[in-house]
Each structure stands twice: as C-alpha cells, then as structure tokens.
Amino acid sequence: MVAQSGPTLGSGESQVPEAGPRARANRWTPWVFRIGSVGLVLVIWELYGRAQETTLFFVPVSSVLAALWGQLQSAEFWDAFGQTFIPFIWGWLLSLAVGIVLGLLIGRFNTFDALTKPYVTFLNALPVSTLVPIAVILFGIGYASRILVVFLFGVVEVTLNTAAGVRYVNKDLIEMGESFNASQPRLFRKVIFPASLPGIMAGVRIGTGRAVVGMVVVEILLVAVGMGRLILRYRGRFQSADLYAVVLALIIFGILLQVLARQIERRVSKWKHEMEQIA
Amino acid sequence: MIEIEGIGRRFNTRDGGSFEALKDVSFSVKDKEFFSIIGPSGCGKTTLLKMVAGLVKPTAGRIDIDGQTVIGPGEDRAMVFQQFVLLPWADILTNVGFGLELRGMSRKESREAAKPYLEQVGLTRFAEHYPHELSGGMQQRVGLARALAVGPDILLMDEPFGALDAQTRQLMQEDLMRLWEVEQTTVIFVTHSMDEAAYLSDRVLVMDTHPGRVREILDVPLPRPREESTRRSPVFNELTSHMWHELRGMMGDPTLPAPE
Ligand SMILES: Nc1ncnc2c1ncn2[C@@H]1O[C@H](COP(=O)(O)OP(=O)(O)OP(=O)(O)O)[C@@H](O)[C@H]1O
Ligand SMILES: [Mg+2]
Numbered sequence: 001m002v003a004q005s006g007p008t009l010g011s012g013e014s015q016v017p018e019a020g021p022r023a024r025a026n027r028w029t030p031w032v033f034r035i036g037s038v039g040l041v042l043v044i045w046e047l048y049g050r051a052q053e054t055t056l057f058f059v060p061v062s063s064v065l066a067a068l069w070g071q072l073q074s075a076e077f078w079d080a081f082g083q084t085f086i087p088f089i090w091g092w093l094l095s096l097a098v099g100i101v102l103g104l105l106i107g108r109f110n111t112f113d114a115l116t117k118p119y120v121t122f123l124n125a126l127p128v129s130t131l132v133p134i135a136v137i138l139f140g141i142g143y144a145s146r147i148l149v150v151f152l153f154g155v156v157e158v159t160l161n162t163a164a165g166v167r168y169v170n171k172d173l174i175e176m177g178e179s180f181n182a183s184q185p186r187l188f189r190k191v192i193f194p195a196s197l198p199g200i201m202a203g204v205r206i207g208t209g210r211a212v213v214g215m216v217v218v219e220i221l222l223v224a225v226g227m228g229r230l231i232l233r234y235r236g237r238f239q240s241a242d243l244y245a246v247v248l249a250l251i252i253f254g255i256l257l258q259v260l261a262r263q264i265e266r267r268v269s270k271w272k273h274e275m276e277q278i279a
Numbered sequence: 280m281i282e283i284e285g286i287g288r289r290f291n292t293r294d295g296g297s298f299e300a301l302k303d304v305s306f307s308v309k310d311k312e313f314f315s316i317i318g319p320s321g322c323g324k325t326t327l328l329k330m331v332a333g334l335v336k337p338t339a340g341r342i343d344i345d346g347q348t349v350i351g352p353g354e355d356r357a358m359v360f361q362q363f364v365l366l367p368w369a370d371i372l373t374n375v376g377f378g379l380e381l382r383g384m385s386r387k388e389s390r391e392a393a394k395p396y397l398e399q400v401g402l403t404r405f406a407e408h409y410p411h412e413l414s415g416g417m418q419q420r421v422g423l424a425r426a427l428a429v430g431p432d433i434l435l436m437d438e439p440f441g442a443l444d445a446q447t448r449q450l451m452q453e454d455l456m457r458l459w460e461v462e463q464t465t466v467i468f469v470t471h472s473m474d475e476a477a478y479l480s481d482r483v484l485v486m487d488t489h490p491g492r493v494r495e496i497l498d499v500p501l502p503r504p505r506e507e508s509t510r511r512s513p514v515f516n517e518l519t520s521h522m523w524h525e526l527r528g529m530m531g532d533p534t535l536p537a538p539e
Pocket of ligand 2: 326
C-alpha cells in the first residue's frame with residue numbers, strides 16, 4: 001500500500017518518523033530529571049555522611065540502606081510495622097467510607113450541608129494533631145486512638161472533595177434520572193455516584209496523603225507501640241542508622257500509598273475526560 | 280387523556296419578588312395525539328412540559344392524566360431532552376436500557392430489553408460504542424430509544440431536534456413519524472420550528488408570553504402518513520405562515536421578514 005501511494009503521501013509520511021521519537025523523548029524527559037535530582041541528593045548525602053567523624057548523628061545513605069535491609073529481615077520490624085499498619089488501614093478505610101457517604105449527602109442535600117458544616121469547618125480549620133492528646137485521654141494509646149487520629153486526618157478532604165464532585169454533576173443528568181421515576185437510592189447509585197467519581201477520587205488521593213501524615217503523627221506522638229517505639233528506642237541508643245532506616249521505611253510506605261491512590265484516580269479520570277467532551 | 284386545568288407557575292426572583300412564568304393555561308391532549316407547543320423563547324414551554332413530567336410543581340391549577348392528578352414523575356411518562364442527556368460513562372446499549380434500569384431492572388436484563396429499541400432507531404452496530412463517539416443525531420436517537428424502551432403512554436419531548444443541523448433534523452422528523460405510527464403513544468412536543476410543528480402534529484398550541492398563556496390551538500388537517508410532499512402542500516404553507524404571523528406579532532417586530 002505504501003509503495004502504491006505515490007508522491008502525494010510522501011510529505012505526510014516524512015513527518016511520522018520525527019513525531020514518534022520526539023513524543024517519546026518528551027515523555028521520558030521528566031523522568032531523567034526526577035531520577036537525576038534524587039540521585040544527586042543521594043550522592044551528596046553519602047559524601048557528607050562519610051565526611052562526618054561519627055555516625056551518631058548523620059549517617060551515609062549506604063549505611064541507612066544496609067540498616068533498612070537488616071530491618072526487613074527482622075521479625076521485630078514486621079511486628080512493629082503491623083502495629084502501625086493495621087490501625088492505619090482501619091482509620092484510612094473508615095475515613096474513605098465515612099467521607100464518601102458524608103460528601104455525597106452534603107453535596108446533594110442543602111439541609112445536610114448546613115447540619116454538618118460547623119464540624120467540617122472546625123476540623124478543616126485546626127491542625128488535627130491538637131486533637132491527639134484528647135484522643136489519648138479518651139481512648140488510651142491503643143488501636144482505638146490510632147484509628148481515630150488517622151481517620152480524623154483523612155476524613156475532611158475526602159468529604160469536601162466528594163461534596164464538590166457531587167455539586168459538579170450535570171443537573172440535566174439528575175433531572176433525567178428523576179424523569180424516569182427513579183427512587184432516591186437508585187438515583188444515587190446509578191447516576192450521582194458514578195458522575196461524582198472524579199471528585200471522589202481526588203478526595204481519595206488527597207485523603208490518603210492526609211491519613212499517611214496522621215499515621216506518622218501517631219508514631220511520633222504515641223510512641224509506646226509500633227514503628228514509633230522502634231524510633232524511640234533507636235534514638236535512645238544512638239543507633240542512628242536504624243533510626244534513619246525506620247523513618248525511611250515510613251516514608252517509602254507513604255509514597256507507595258500515594259502512587260496507588262494516584263493510579264486509581266488516573267484510571268477513573270478517563271471517565272472525567274469523556275464527560276468533559278460531552279458537557 | 281391529559282387535562283391541564285388553569286395551570287400557573289410563579290418563580291421567586293433574586294430581589295425577593297416573584298415572576299409569573301405561566302398563567303391560567305388550560306387545554307387537553309387526547310390519547311395517541313401528537314400535540315406540539317410553540318411559542319417565543321421564555322414563554323414557559325419547558326416549564327409546562329416539566330409540570331406534565333412531574334418534575335416541576337404548578338403553583339396554581341392542576342394536571343390530570345386519565346383522571347389522576349399528577350404529583351410527581353410516573354411510569355406512564357418518559358422524556359426526551361434537547362441536550363440528549365446520555366450517560367457518558369456507559370455504552371449505547373446501557374444508555375438505551377437506562378430508563379428500565381432506573382425503574383429497577385438489572386443492568387443485564389435492561390440491556391437485553393433495550394436491543395429491539397436500538398434496532399428501531401437503526402443503531403444496533405453502535406451498541407458498544409460510547410456517546411461521545413456518536414454524532415448529535417445518533418445521540419438523540421439513543422435518547423429517543425431510551426424513552427421508548429420504558430413503553431410510555433406519554434412521550435414528552437423538549438425541543439429534541441433543536442441542537443441538530445437542518446438536514447439531520449428533517450431526517451429525525453421523518454423517523455419520529457415512522458416510529459410514532461408504530462408505537463402509538465401520546466406525544467407532547469415542544470419546538471421553536473413552525474415547519475416541525477406543522478409537519479408532525481395533530482394540533483399545535485401557540486403560546487403567548489409575559490406571562491406564558493394559551494394564544495390559540497390550531498388543528499393540522501394534513502393527511503397521514505405525512506410524507507416528503509406534505510411539506511409542499513398549500514395547507515402546510517398556510518399553517519406555517521399563520522404561525523409565523525402570530526409569533527411575529529408577539530415578538531413585537533412587524534418588520535421582520537417571513538421565512539421562505
Ligand atoms: N427554576 C426557575 N427559577 C426561576 N425562574 C425560572 C425557572 N425556570 C424557568 N424560569 C423562568 O420561567 C420562564 C419560562 O422558562 P422556560 O424555560 O419554561 O421557557 P421556554 O419557553 O422553555 O424557553 P425556551 O424556548 O428558551 O426554551 C423564563 O423566564 C425563565 O427564566
Ligand atoms: Mg425551553
């Protein structure tokens with residue numbers, strides 16, 4: 001077919017080999033910079049660490065990675081990780097579930113919005129960390145207050161973004177649903193919920209980030225169990241490489257969750273794109 | 280039979296007052312009748328249609344369907360919208376079945392039940408496409424099929440072809456006539472187009488504005504089935520020029536040229 005196409009298509013074809021590699025180069029360029037940037041910091045970290053007279057305070061990255069490797073082999077680390085991880089998962093899932101339901105109701109019903117506004121504003125206005133001592137007094141330092149803190153950190157963003165997503169739903173879609181005599185629950189399930197998914201997913205992503213912050217705050221402020229306990233112990237014994245390793249593990253865990261949330265959002269935002277083409 | 284008795288509707292305005300969109304509107308639509316409503320922009324056509332649909336409540340008067348006063352949407356009615364209003368995230372077959380789904384059928388059953396209606400509007404091979412992949416005319420066929428699929432006694436159409444180009448519009452009118460003759464439903468059809476009203480209808484309600492009210496109800500004595508040649512008959516031309524005369528008077532500009 002190409003051979004028969006003759007000279008008329010020639011100019012068009014000559015553009016194709018150019019467009020391909022250039023588009024690919026553009027796609028990879030940010031990664032070159034990202035990796036380069038991280039690499040540079042790691043090199044400086046390593047060199048600065050080696051230049052220190054003692055590893056009590058500043059540890060080169062190679063020692064931290066070695067300590068992390070060692071930690072990953074130890075049962076104690078995984079015990080501590082579980083003690084941190086399990087309440088986190090509960091608080092996180094709870095914040096998503098409660099936030100989405102609340103957000104749907106707030107976005108749809110003005111009365112509900114008015115009823116809940118004082119609390120949402122209150123939680124949004126203050127650093128949630130200030131509630132940690134109260135959570136401890138009420139629930140002790142066990143799972144309950146850990147779950148509560150993670151939940152409080154995450155829930156507001158999920159709620160607000162979901163509510164915004166619902167308000168953004170095309171009114172015509174809702175009217176269409178009503179015109180077919182749909183019951184209110186069915187209207188929610190079949191129209192409002194799917195149409196609000198872009199907002200809900202933004203809430204899930206941002207809320208996940210906040211919940212991870214909540215988890216870290218719990219580790220720092222409630223140090224009796226979990227990874228926080230390891231941090232406290234290694235700090236007390238000046239096992240700095242291990243201290244760094246545990247902190248690094250928390251950070252990596254937080255980043256992984258962010259990546260996961262972003263992937264889910266990206267998949268769902270395909271719908272958003274299609275919706276915008278219609279609207 | 281649809282009886283509209285002394286319907287009025289006021290809306291609250293931002294300055295705290297109220298605005299009378301419709302006043303003392305009365306008429307009735309017979310079973311299986313094709314009834315069009317035409318009138319200047321803002322005269323309350325959409326509001327009136329939504330009141331029949333049960334989506335907007337009248338502030339005066341009432342609407343009875345077969346002796347039952349309308350208090351909300353019902354399974355006897357289905358609506359077709361000017362902007363099509365399809366689900367962008369669902370394929371065409373799901374969209375056609377969506378009215379049934381909203382009434383409690385499962386996704387699987389409703390898709391199955393939608394198939395004959397998709398075929399009726401000639402889109403079977405687009406069953407698994409998405410709305411944004413279809414032209415405006417095709418999207419409105421989906422909107423029409425979705426309404427027909429719930430088997431309504433009354434089809435409410437608000438400028439369904441208003442967003443389409445002239446040629447597509449004419450084709451859609453012909454298809455609608457063909458479908459309506461098979462489906463035998465009552466139709467209330469809101470339009471801005473005098474040709475469309477004359478070509479499709481048994482009767483045409485011409486509305487006056489500020490506030491919206493009945494100006495006159497015209498009989499359309501054109502034989503059925505309506506055909507291409509219908510548009511060239513003297514009766515057709517007489518009707519459209521009469522409507523134009525009425526509407527031009529309402530728009531307050533007697534110097535506007537008549538359409539050819
Ligand atoms: N929810 C509402 N609140 C306030 N005013 C409204 C509302 N709905 C309609 N109106 C007003 O009522 C009048 C009639 O509106 P409607 O949409 O029924 O007119 P229409 O005849 O369908 O117009 P068009 O031909 O432009 O579609 C307009 O002046 C409109 O501004
Ligand atoms: Mg209108």
